[in-house]
Amino acid sequence: MYRVAPVAVPDWEIVIARHGATDWSRAGRFSGHRDIPLSAAGRAQAAELGRALRHPQPEIILSSDLGRARQTAEAIATAAEIDRRQIMTSTALREEFLGSWEGLTRAQVAAASPDGFARWASGDIGSFDGREGLVAVARRAVPVLVAHTTGLPRSSGRLVIVTHANTILALAGSFAGMRHERWADLPCPAPGQAMVLG
Structure with missing residues (x-):
């Protein structure tokens, strides 16, 4: 079992932002490590997120x-007048990393791996079907x-992390010290949205 103590980051406001939408996310395709750019809607979401942050x-x-996260981070930097x-x-x-699922739709994965898809649909975050698993993502x-x-001088104290859905779950769960099963x-x-940890 993987357990972590709550991640201590005193005096920092940790904002975790999810990258904007892609054509693959709209189509229900699993992206994983595939380098898919933002769609037009995703670029608009990133610009709005930048203004909000x-x-x-x-x-x-x-x-x-990955490009979709970098494009979102660049929109945040532009809005905040920070050099990219x-x-x-x-x-x-x-x-x-989603293994053989990358590039496939939910229906295609359900047909190719009914047991694996059922595990995923039930909230199983483990490593199966070549998937990395969220514990490995957290590590x-x-x-x-x-x-x-840790130990760095700060001024505003706001740190923005631009990443992906499953990485957000791994970071948030680790930050809270939750058992990974939850x-x-x-x-x-x-x-194109964000949350504050803590």
């Missing part, structure tokens, strides 16, 4: 290295959050 100005913007070159990207903030993503908040029950922002 510009005050107080983010001190740090961390982003998954200050965005820090990390492969550790990528979406969960790579949490250290990025800790490294960018992470699937956590709320997750819609595409």
Whole structure:
């Protein structure tokens, strides 16, 4: 069993933003590590999210290295009048690797792997069908959050992380110190939306 103590980030406002929509998300396709760009609607969502997060100005913007997250992070930086070159990207903030599910629709996965699809639909966050699993996602993503908040001088204290749905669940569950079996029950922002941890 994977348990974590609550992640301590005193005096920081941690905002976790989900990237804007893509054509694949609209079609119900699993993206995982596939580098899918934002759709026109996703670009509009990212611009609106940027306007919502510009005050107080983010001190740090961390982003998954995948294009859909980077495009969203760039919209946030533009709205906050931060040089885009200050965005820090990390492969550790990528979406969960989804194995053979990547690029498939829910119906295609249900037909190809009825048992795996049933596990996923019931909230199972484990590693199956070549999926990475959310515990593994937490093990790579949490250290990025800790490294960018621990012992660093701060001014506004707002850190914005731009990432993906399953990575958000892993970070939020770890931040709260929840048992991983409950992470699937956590709320997750819609595409182009954000939540504050803590």
